[in-house]
Amino acid sequence: MNGAQDLGGMMGFGPVQPEPHEPPFHAEWERRAFAITLAMGAAGSWSLDASRFARESLPPARYLTSSYYQIWLAGLERLLEERGLVGADEIATGHALTPPKPVRRVLKAADVAATLGRGGPVDRPPTAPARFAVGDAVLARNMHPEGHTRLPRYVRGRAGVVEAIHGCHVFPDSNAAGRGEQPSWLYGIAFRGRELWGEGTDPRLVVRVDLWEPYLEGA
Amino acid sequence: MARDHDHDHDHPHDHSELSETEVRVRALETVLTEKGYIDPAALDELIETYETRVGPKNGARVVARAWSDPAFRTWLLEDATAAIRSLGYIGRQGEHMVAVENTATTHNLVVCTLCSCYPWPVLGLPPVWYKSPAYRSKAVRDPRGTLADFGVALPEETEIRVWDSTAEVRYLVVPMRPAGTEGWSEEALAGLVSRDSMIGTGLALAPGRTGEMKP
Numbered sequence: 001m002n003g004a005q006d007l008g009g010m011m012g013f014g015p016v017q018p019e020p021h022e023p024p025f026h027a028e029w030e031r032r033a034f035a036i037t038l039a040m041g042a043a044g045s046w047s048l049d050a051s052r053f054a055r056e057s058l059p060p061a062r063y064l065t066s067s068y069y070q071i072w073l074a075g076l077e078r079l080l081e082e083r084g085l086v087g088a089d090e091i092a093t094g095h096a097l098t099p100p101k102p103v104r105r106v107l108k109a110a111d112v113a114a115t116l117g118r119g120g121p122v123d124r125p126p127t128a129p130a131r132f133a134v135g136d137a138v139l140a141r142n143m144h145p146e147g148h149t150r151l152p153r154y155v156r157g158r159a160g161v162v163e164a165i166h167g168c169h170v171f172p173d174s175n176a177a178g179r180g181e182q183p184s185w186l187y188g189i190a191f192r193g194r195e196l197w198g199e200g201t202d203p204r205l206v207v208r209v210d211l212w213e214p215y216l217e218g219a
Numbered sequence: 220m221a222r223d224h225d226h227d228h229d230h231p232h233d234h235s236e237l238s239e240t241e242v243r244v245r246a247l248e249t250v251l252t253e254k255g256y257i258d259p260a261a262l263d264e265l266i267e268t269y270e271t272r273v274g275p276k277n278g279a280r281v282v283a284r285a286w287s288d289p290a291f292r293t294w295l296l297e298d299a300t301a302a303i304r305s306l307g308y309i310g311r312q313g314e315h316m317v318a319v320e321n322t323a324t325t326h327n328l329v330v331c332t333l334c335s336c337y338p339w340p341v342l343g344l345p346p347v348w349y350k351s352p353a354y355r356s357k358a359v360r361d362p363r364g365t366l367a368d369f370g371v372a373l374p375e376e377t378e379i380r381v382w383d384s385t386a387e388v389r390y391l392v393v394p395m396r397p398a399g400t401e402g403w404s405e406e407a408l409a410g411l412v413s414r415d416s417m418i419g420t421g422l423a424l425a426p427g428r429t430g431e432m433k434p
Binding site: 005006007008009010011013014015016017018019022024025026027028029031032033034035036038039040043052055056064068070073076077080085086090091092093094095096100103106107108109111112113116117118119120121122123150151152154164166169170172186188196197202204205206207208209210211212 | 238240241242243244245246247248249250251253254255256257258260261262263264265266268269270274309310311312313314315317332333334335343344346347348350351352353354355356357359360362363365368369375376377378379380381382383384385386387388415420
């Protein structure tokens with residue numbers, strides 16, 4: 001969706017502000033928000049793609065004025081409410097008011113290391129041959145889906161070249177919507193800076209973007 | 220006894236020192252625990268892992284190995300997932316790794332314009348600036364200006380390749396090995412590899428300027 005998360009190329013946010021010796025967390029609530037988000041992700045009630053969609057579905061003004069873990073928290077609350085796992089009344093009162101619904105698993109402390117170590121690989125066996133080869137000229141489709149997509153606005157309609165084939169990966173657009181993984185070929189596409197940003201752009205800039213086959217057409 | 224019916228709701232409550240966000244996080248953690256969806260001990264373990272065990276020192280070791288061992292460097296550039304795994308750095312947000320090498324003519328810079336994708340097993344959790352709208356918006360359009368925000372200036376003829384992590388592939392920049400480090404041990408070399416140099420917003424430190432990185 002064309003939400004506030006799709007930031008590539010926007011102006012007006014000012015300089016990047018590095019923080020020397022930055023700690024992993026800046027407050028106790030950030031630690032807890034991070035951990036409950038990961039623990040609930042491990043419960044298996046939604047995919048990473050669905051949680052990204054929940055975060056980017058925040059109204060743009062709220063997204064841009066929320067801190068990172070506030071965005072995580074809002075996304076988590078939305079997922080829990082949508083699936084009937086936690087009600088708004090329960091978040092408001094801070095206590096369980098209805099019986100729990102079944103979840104696939106509950107992450108235990110003893111299983112954290114193994115669970116993190118396994119991760120969540122998204123490569124899948126191919127179901128069809130790759131349509132493009134390294135060196136092919138391609139065009140990123142000019143599409144504006146209202147659901148989740150990982151096709152940034154700044155490359156839509158732009159010409160690039162296939163530089164890498166990463167194999168078949170879970171397709172976020174369908175997976176986020178609960179329509180299954182629909183594994184698709186994933187390519188590393190190189191775009192010249194001038195193709196993306198026009199005149200005045202550094203001629204030595206190349207932007208590499210990972211794009212799934214349904215985002216691409218032959219040029 | 221229940222709260223008085225004429226209780227003044229503008230009156231500070233017992234958690235008056237907490238922000239609305241802190242109250243919501245506490246409430247949510249309590250509800251999730253009461254419902255049995257989460258185990259509080261697992262939360263502590265998750266926090267402990269990313270605060271003390273997983274961080275950019277892992278990535279620095281990968282880079283130092285690539286600098287000292289040509290066979291490992293080749294492996295890393297051809298199959299970063301396997302090469303990094305061989306050093307024990309595996310798992311969540313590092314399932315599909317690609318290493319990109321800086322040279323005298325090319326500089327690499329990594330960003331996620333859509334969220335905050337970052338190679339956790341080798342770099343830990345991303346810093347606030349990496350997740351900020353300023354960095355995510357500017358890095359793909361004006362990488363030289365972005366580098367200037369970090370005090371880094373590159374020769375005009377250097378090609379800049381920006382890697383936007385739009386999928387689950389995670390990128391690790393192998394910075395250029397600083398001059399004057401011939402014969403250095405892997406451990407000493409790792410001390411020159413800053414977190415920012417593995418994102419591309421910094422360069423490896425010159426000898427004598429050892430970094431101070433958390434684990």
